[in-house]
Amino acid sequence: MHHVMLDHFASGRTPVHRLDPAAKLVAAMAVILATVLVGRDHFLPLVPLAAALAAYHALGRIPLGYAAKRLLIVSPLAVAVAILFPFLEPGGAIGSLSVGGWVIQVTDAGCVRAANLLAKFLLSAWAALLLVSTTRFQDLLQAFQRLRVPRLLVTQLAFMYRYLWVLSDEMMRLKMARAARDGGAGPWRLRFHSRTGLVGVLFLRTYDRAERIYWAMVARGFDGTVRSAATAPMRLADGLFAAAVVAGGAAICLWDRLTYG
Secondary structure: OOOOOOOOOOOOOOOOOOOOHHHHHHHHHHHHHHHHHOOOOOOOOHHHHHHHHHHHHHHHOOOHHHHHHHHHHHOHHHHHHHHHHHHHOOOOEEEEEEEOOEEEEEEHHHHHHHHHHHHHHHHHHHHHHHHHHOOOHHHHHHHHHHOOOOHHHHHHHHHHHHHHHHHHHHHHHHHHHHHHHHOOOOOHHHHHHHHHHHHHHHHHHHHHHHHHHHHHHHHOOOOOOOOOOOOOOOOHHHHHHHHHHHHHHHHHHHHHHHHHO
């Protein structure tokens, strides 16, 4: 079985890997928040954010191909939304597209808005990717707990990550069993019914396994809290790193407001 680990490079020995997980989580949230708060038609304030992420990426020694592939995987929804802006946003017409009897204009303001949306999405996704690529998922859960994130949310994230591989294995077994029976051949309608049936069987098996896992954990004294070993307190350098990133994000937002109004 082949699985794609979210924290595949999280066991590195670089300076950013050694930073406190809570400090890295605060810094990543500050970068994402600053990116979102930049004006919707402004690009210059995004440049220092991109430079900071590039420096972090280089220090973390994350392969560019790995990062680019992950960003492409999560980008289709943002691209689908951005494609609509050039046709729906009011502005000066820079072209037109004829569809049936309709003439749809492409506006300059819509193109700028689409580019801004994609830039913000890429920066936000890049920040999240760098966080999970330089922090073990278990350490990230501990950081959530230290920052007083609701216990129920942390527990759900822990179980989702741990049993994602179980669900993936189950799906692979079902696909192999189906291929052994029909070889993937036949009319498309039969293949469609086969795939929908596969989803139904997977849901039932997942539900049944979740019930068995839950009662097994209750029998062992599980009370809804994911317990882990105690972590060392945050060092001064980690606190300074988080504070510097938060201050930098706030400065960029202030610069954007003062410059563009």
